[in-house]
Amino acid sequence: NAGVMQNPRHLVRRRGQEARLRCSPMKGHSHVYWYRQLPEEGLKFMVYLQKENIIDESGMPKERFSAEFPKEGPSILRIQQVVRGDSAAYFCASSPRRTETGEQYFGPGTRLTVT
C-alpha cells in the first residue's frame, strides 16, 4: 500500500508565476490536509478537504491560494503569482475519515523555492 505521494518534490518558480502542488492520498483515504512549513518555523495548518468539498480553509491566505480535491485525481494546492515569501515546504497528509484523534499520514513534502 503506497503512502501519501506528493509531486513535485522540489519546485522552483519565478516571482509572478503559478505553482501547482499535487497530493495523492493513501489508498482508501478521502480526507486531505495541507500544511506549510516556512523556513525556521513550525508547521501551520492551511486547509482540510474531503472529496469535492472544502471542510476548513481557515489557515489559507486570503489571496492567491486555493485548494481542491476532485472526485477523481489528486488534491491540488495552487498558488498564483508567487512571491518570495511563499518559499516553504508544503506537506499534505491524509486520513480515511474525520478522526477524533487527528491521526493522519504525511507525505514527503514539496519544497517550493521562489526566485
Add this chain to the structure above:
Amino acid sequence: KNEVEQSPQNLTAQEGEFITINCSYSVGISALHWLQQHPGGGIVSLFMLSSGKKKHGRLIATINIQEKHSSLHITASHPRDSAVYICAVKSQTSGSRLTFGEGTQLTVNP
C-alpha cells in the same frame, strides 16, 4: 503565546545519553502526537497519545492530561536519532487538523 510550546528548541547530546524533550499545550485536546522530521525529509509519526505512556524500542512518550504536558524520551541515544522532533495536538474544538509546536532540533554526536 503559541498553543503548543516545546522545550528545548535545540539539544545536543553525546551518543548513549538519555534525552528528554518536553511539550506543553494550553487547549483541551483529544490526542497528542509526536512526529520526527529528518533534514530535507518527510514527517514520520512516532506516537499518538491520549493518556498514559507508550513505548516503541528506545522511544518512550508520556502524557499528563491534567497538567497539559507531554514528554518524549530517547534512551541510549544514537547519531541516527538526530532529527527535528515535533509535538502536535488535536484540540477538542479544531476539527481534524493538528496544531504544531515549533520543533526541537536534536543532534547526537558520536
